[in-house]
Amino acid sequence: MSANASDNVGVTKVEFGSSASVSFSVNNAVSTQLIANSSFESGAASWTASSGVISNSSGQAARTGSYKAWLNGYGSAHTDKLSQQVTIPSTATSATLSFWLKVVSDETTTTQAYDTLKVQVQNSSGTVLATLATYSNLDKGSSYLNKTFNLSAYKGQTIRIVFTGVEGSVTATAFLIDDVTLVSQ
Numbered sequence: 001m002s003a004n005a006s007d008n009v010g011v012t013k014v015e016f017g018s019s020a021s022v023s024f025s026v027n028n029a030v031s032t033q034l035i036a037n038s039s040f041e042s043g044a045a046s047w048t049a050s051s052g053v054i055s056n057s058s059g060q061a062a063r064t065g066s067y068k069a070w071l072n073g074y075g076s077a078h079t080d081k082l083s084q085q086v087t088i089p090s091t092a093t094s095a096t097l098s099f100w101l102k103v104v105s106d107e108t109t110t111t112q113a114y115d116t117l118k119v120q121v122q123n124s125s126g127t128v129l130a131t132l133a134t135y136s137n138l139d140k141g142s143s144y145l146n147k148t149f150n151l152s153a154y155k156g157q158t159i160r161i162v163f164t165g166v167e168g169s170v171t172a173t174a175f176l177i178d179d180v181t182l183v184s185q
Helices: none
Strands: 002-006 011-015 068-072 078-087 095-105 116-123 128-136 145-150 158-167 173-184
Touching: 068 078, 068 158, 078 173, 095 128, 128 145, 158 173
Parallel strands: none
Antiparallel strands: 002 011, 068 173, 078 158, 095 145, 095 173, 116 128, 116 158
16 A cells, blocks of 8 residues: 655655555645744844833843843833734734733732733724733733734734833833744734
8 A cells, every 4th residue: 555645845655554544634834923023132123112122131031032022110100112013914814923921020919900011903003903911010920921812803904013011100010021923824
């Protein structure tokens, strides 16, 4: 007996001895990373950010490499923003936003969100299409955690991924973001 496997590039033929029938399929979907400078290693290139947000400072480590986005952490009333505009192809079968977040806070409360980070999808005019999540000082921890969102509803559109950190007036909370990806297939 023989088994033949082929894809849309060509045919591969492999000879085998007798075996039971096996069914399989090959998915030739190509994944495309839509976020440029996703790990911030090129500094602020491709990103729109408040002054000092994209940083290689040693106060908090990046998840990977040297650079990360560091929103807030001043211990005073402050707002920081980070965004990038992308176009999700209309032919995409899926679009997944992923990033790594670490929340570092001096807040001691376990019930009150004083400092927040909103993750939003906006259109190219700045209109909010969706708030994907809101994180706060209540989400503080010692490591980066992966956050993932399905953005397939926006295929064929030009959108802006926006991170907005708002800090209260007394105690410091920093939102560290690294390795932002938007992968379409």
